[in-house]
Amino acid sequence: MANRPNWDLFRALSRRVLRDGVPLVLTEDVRTLLLHTAREVAIRDAELALSTEEGALALMRETGRRITDGSNRLTDALHVMWQHQRAGDYNSARQLMRDVLAVEVVPYYRELAQGQLDDMSDEP
Known part of the structure; x- marks a missing residue:
């Protein structure tokens, strides 16, 4: 499994802005942070977005949205998946992870969902 991304600096910048x-202010460090984080959440053409202030702000919003939405989606699905597993309904539990994989774009969250699906057994 890939290392957990550290989005703390991005979140702090996003919150301030x-x-x-x-x-x-698009300093070299800020540009590097935005480009790196955009890659981690599967945003293409991030460099182009950084050519204008409006584009940079839109990139920041979309990056933050993907991080938050993906986290919420996966957390909610895991909670329900565990309920299904405790009830012995492994088909429904697996389907929840498949549903996440059908819409999730952030590679880290996809990897976590796939890992849950791969590791799921039919035994309590």
Whole structure:
């Protein structure tokens, strides 16, 4: 399994810019952070987005949305999956992970869902 991405710096920057209204200054470090994080959440053409302030802000919003939505989707599915497993309904449990894989784009979350699916047995 891949290492867990560390999105703390991205989240802190995003919070300052998008919530607190601090201007986004595209320093080399900020550009590197945004490009790296965008790659981790499977966003293409991130460099093009960084050519304008509006594009950079849109990139930041989309990156944050993918991180949050993917985390929520996987967490919710895991919770229900474990309920199904405890009830002995492994087909429904597996289907939840398949449903996540059908829509998830973030590679890390896809890998976690696939790992759950691969490791699922039919025994308690």
